[in-house]
Amino acid sequence: MPPLPIPMPTDLSILLTVMDFVGVFVFGLSGGTLAVRKRLDLFGVMVLSLAAALAGGVMRDLLIGALPPASLHDDRYLMVALAAGLTAFLFHKPINRLGKPVMVLDAAGLALFTVAGCGKALAYGLSPLPAALLGVMTACGGGAMRDMLVAEVPRVLREEIYAMASLLGAAVVIAGQELDLPPVPVAVAGALAVFVLRVVSVRRNWSAPRAPGS
Template structure:
């Protein structure tokens, strides 16, 4: 699930880079940032060092492959309709579930595990957005971090109820993806400060 999230988030970073007319190096940098930053932050915080993406070449290869795919096949990816949002929603779900699962496996309690799941899911996207001088989606009014927290809550509940891991993980990823996509399509947003 982690590698699938790396590839999907890498595609979102690469697609955004192409939209900003960055060169091949820029596309690969955005793909790597989007794909790996959240997991690196999580691993450093739970003491899983060096981070998984620096221990296992498959992470870097998946992120680079997604960058090249975005660079060469961006017209096909853009046919998806809102490609960055769709890919971002898929990556958000995959990373929230993988991040929560890894945090729980390292003995972190449920609430910190949910926060680490959100950091895993949102960290790469925030880094990607900052590199192209956009306000990160996680800080905007959109339902973003809340969707990641929903996925984490499902994983935590599934573990507490001793349910099988795979169906729980699939349910959590789908819940995050659906909430994120529907919130964008319907214009749902997190509350803003009164009078702001």
């Protein structure tokens, strides 16, 4: 008997919450996996997992006035982030067999957090441009914090297509709202756009423009 398809949430707020939690786990897993690669101990793995999973969302909530931030008044966020770190600590070997695990997990987290962050900003009444910027900040903030904690230049500041991929996803979400399209398919399309552009850009060595002569 074939498996039953998983029903897609029909309410946008439910979908954004689901994306937020899945993004927390995925980014937490990327932080924990990087920590293991850097040979950090269990405490270090958990710190990187928490930073990667929660920093972007905390910054977003502070800026839009959603206080206290979701991850500080809902214990589930912390539990999901810690579970991701523990998963990376215990199962880093099978995760590493996936090939470029941090990049793939990072791309998935980038996609989910872009849509959730931009959607939440729009729900709080922000106009399109600030909402897009907050979507990018939500998506990139945790990864930047993770990279800085291990003394790496954050990916968002490198030549790779990173923030630009996030901007594309935010643009899809905003265009869908402006055109009054069904919000759930738009959110899914925005997340897919971010993930595909990010992964393809890495595999094809695409990069953002540099200053002439630099």
